[in-house]
Amino acid sequence: MTLLSVTDLHVHYPSQGASLRAVDGVSLDVAAGETVGLVGESGCGKSSLGRAVLRLGDRTSGRILFAGEDFGAAPEGRLRAFRRRLQMIFQDPYGSLNPRHSVGDILLAPLTVHGIGKREERRRRVHDMLDRVGLPRDAAHRFPHEFSGGQRQRIGIARALILEPELVVCDEPVSALDLSIQAQIINLLAAMKREMNLSLLFISHDLSVVRYVADRVLVMYLGRVVESGPHDRLWDHPQHPYTRALIDAVPDPARRRHASPLPGDLPSARNIPAGCRFHARCPIATDLCRSVDPPLRSVAPGHQTACHHAGH
Ligand SMILES: Nc1ncnc2c1ncn2[C@@H]1O[C@H](COP(=O)(O)OP(=O)(O)O)[C@@H](O)[C@H]1O
Numbered sequence: 601m602t603l604l605s606v607t608d609l610h611v612h613y614p615s616q617g618a619s620l621r622a623v624d625g626v627s628l629d630v631a632a633g634e635t636v637g638l639v640g641e642s643g644c645g646k647s648s649l650g651r652a653v654l655r656l657g658d659r660t661s662g663r664i665l666f667a668g669e670d671f672g673a674a675p676e677g678r679l680r681a682f683r684r685r686l687q688m689i690f691q692d693p694y695g696s697l698n699p700r701h702s703v704g705d706i707l708l709a710p711l712t713v714h715g716i717g718k719r720e721e722r723r724r725r726v727h728d729m730l731d732r733v734g735l736p737r738d739a740a741h742r743f744p745h746e747f748s749g750g751q752r753q754r755i756g757i758a759r760a761l762i763l764e765p766e767l768v769v770c771d772e773p774v775s776a777l778d779l780s781i782q783a784q785i786i787n788l789l790a791a792m793k794r795e796m797n798l799s800l801l802f803i804s805h806d807l808s809v810v811r812y813v814a815d816r817v818l819v820m821y822l823g824r825v826v827e828s829g830p831h832d833r834l835w836d837h838p839q840h841p842y843t844r845a846l847i848d849a850v851p852d853p854a855r856r857r858h859a860s861p862l863p864g865d866l867p868s869a870r871n872i873p874a875g876c877r878f879h880a881r882c883p884i885a886t887d888l889c890r891s892v893d894p895p896l897r898s899v900a901p902g903h904q905t906a907c908h909h910a911g912h
């Protein structure tokens with residue numbers, strides 16, 4: 601069953617008298633219980649997309665269906681009912697946790713706002729959630745600054761999950777953490793996802809992070825999805841030169857391969873190149889690429905790419 605369905609989403613910001621097209625026509629589906637990874641280098645529009653999908657940020661146009669209902673067109677007054685079912689986990693949990701509130705109060709707030717349970721039940725749910733995310737119960741009486749980065753992210757996860765949402769957008773949830781802590785948080789998210797049958801839209805600039813959690817991966821470049829497919833398929837048979845470059849940028853100690861950085865810089869979303877938006881950085885670009893924008897097309901079951909020369 602499709603839980604989230606986004607069609608032709610655009611997020612354009614006014615910028616220096618022009619329009620900055622951060623998201624430039626993205627369509628995507630997330631099925632119930634599925635984890636979709638969204639990858640692409642910094643600045644390609646991932647956060648703008650994630651926020652727009654939850655109606656937490658700007659949206660210029662595009663349809664958003666949630667559980668078959670037109671969430672994108674729902675009036676403000678109806679958003680609260682959706683909010684409970686849709687949550688977000690941020691890169692910097694500290695920035696999103698009120699430093700003057702105890703962890704217990706931070707976790708109680710969503711239950712109070714949504715009028716869930718009586719006092720005793722709320723307390724029980726807070727304690728239960730602390731257990732599930734691997735925090736001690738006395739954490740409820742402590743404040744965010746008393747915790748390490750990894751523990752703060754556990755608090756952020758607890759806060760997002762306490763309402764038992766159906767879809768969680770995780771925006772770079774481990775990017776600010778030490779490498780050794782990243783795996784713990786990814787494992788926690790994967791376990792919570794299984795236990796609670798969540799759907800996740802998991803955003804990361806790092807393809808290797810997404811690899812361990814995502815059933816399916818979308819590769820984003822300058823506001824567009826340029827390749828999508830099952831994660832094994834994308835990893836083993838990437839079709840788009842940008843996906844290949846992202847894979848090459850991941851160090852692979854098993855194959856004793858060094859990471860090669862992506863060539864060139866991401867062009868400005870204020871001035872998107874004509875034709876294929878990747879052409880200036882693409883090692884196999886031709887004249888066709890410089891003039892004609894390649895549409896997303898199917899190259900194998902469930903595998904799509906937007907490249908004139910893919911599969912040739
Ligand atoms: N509120 C905003 N106003 C103007 N430009 C923005 C805003 N948020 C993001 N941008 C621009 O939109 C583009 C995409 O940014 P973002 O969605 O944060 O990408 P990512 O999360 O992939 O790094 C960037 O060029 C960024 O500078």
Ligand code: SF4
Binds near residue numbers: 840906
């Ligand atoms: S369409 Fe052309 S420029 Fe774009 S990725 Fe494919 S080969 Fe490279």
Ligand SMILES: [Mg+2]
Binds near residue numbers: 646
């Ligand atoms: Mg971002």
